[in-house]
Amino acid sequence: QLQLVESGGGVVQPGGSLRLSCAASGFTFSNSVMHWVRQAPGKGLEWVAFIRFDGSNKYYGDSVKGRFIISRDNSKNTLYLQMNSLRPDDTAVYYCAKDPTGVAPHWHFDPWGQGTLVTVSS
Amino acid sequence: DIQMTQSPSTLSASVGDRVTITCRASQSITGWLAWYQQKPGRAPRVLIYQASNLQSGVPSRFSGSGSGTEFTLTISSLQPDDFATYYCQHYRAFGQGTKVEI
Numbered sequence: 001q002l003q004l005v006e007s008g009g010g011v012v013q014p015g016g017s018l019r020l021s022c023a024a025s026g027f028t029f030s031n032s033v034m035h036w037v038r039q040a041p042g043k044g045l046e047w048v049a050f051i052r053f054d055g056s057n058k059y060y061g062d063s064v065k066g067r068f069i070i071s072r073d074n075s076k077n078t079l080y081l082q083m084n085s086l087r088p089d090d091t092a093v094y095y096c097a098k099d100p101t102g103v104a105p106h107w108h109f110d111p112w113g114q115g116t117l118v119t120v121s122s
Numbered sequence: 123d124i125q126m127t128q129s130p131s132t133l134s135a136s137v138g139d140r141v142t143i144t145c146r147a148s149q150s151i152t153g154w155l156a157w158y159q160q161k162p163g164r165a166p167r168v169l170i171y172q173a174s175n176l177q178s179g180v181p182s183r184f185s186g187s188g189s190g191t192e193f194t195l196t197i198s199s200l201q202p203d204d205f206a207t208y209y210c211q212h213y214r215a216f217g218q219g220t221k222v223e224i
Contacts, residue, residue, distance in 0.1 A: 044209065044216055044217070044218050044219045045158075045160075045166065045209055045211075045216040045219075046216065047214040047215075047216065061214060095165055095166075100171075105213075106154070106171070106172075107154050107156065107211065107212070107213050107214075108154075108156035108168050108171035108172070108177075108211070109156075109166075109168060110167075110168045110177065111165075112165035112166055112167070113165065114165055115165055
């Protein structure tokens, strides 16, 4: 079945960097737009970024633009999120999620990974 | 940017109740409106996409409707498994969530 598994979360100091990974299986990863969505503890959902099927276009939320980089390796069926200049308000569970299309997103996500917790604290 | 506002923020209901959650957009939007269910410690699960299309595998007691700036998620007969938080989404914007509790 369709599955996404995130990894790479942990505790990092303010100003530090972290790279998250999302391993995909059960579907043709190379045909899919992929998203990152985050959820701060006890808060709602916040869209972070998406990348087209071939990596040719990437879009970011305002709160992470210029600090985070989304990328993918279709040969490894893996999505990445490089997070730089981390701030305490980046503390959240980060989910990867699949869009039903490959080029222009349809903006509903299924499936989602189980999430990985990133804590930014000194 | 378009803002999505859900009401109510919390809803108290009983098994068997008909439940309606409203999502209002700050301006008229196309039908790209999705609804998700999230349980504590779990990832969200899509229920409805494009305002009224039921995601495969989702029970038929869930339905979505609306257009313009107002959209609704309806649960026709609330089941014990439905106590959760529900979010609407239009493009990159999520509503703040509605917690359905006993």
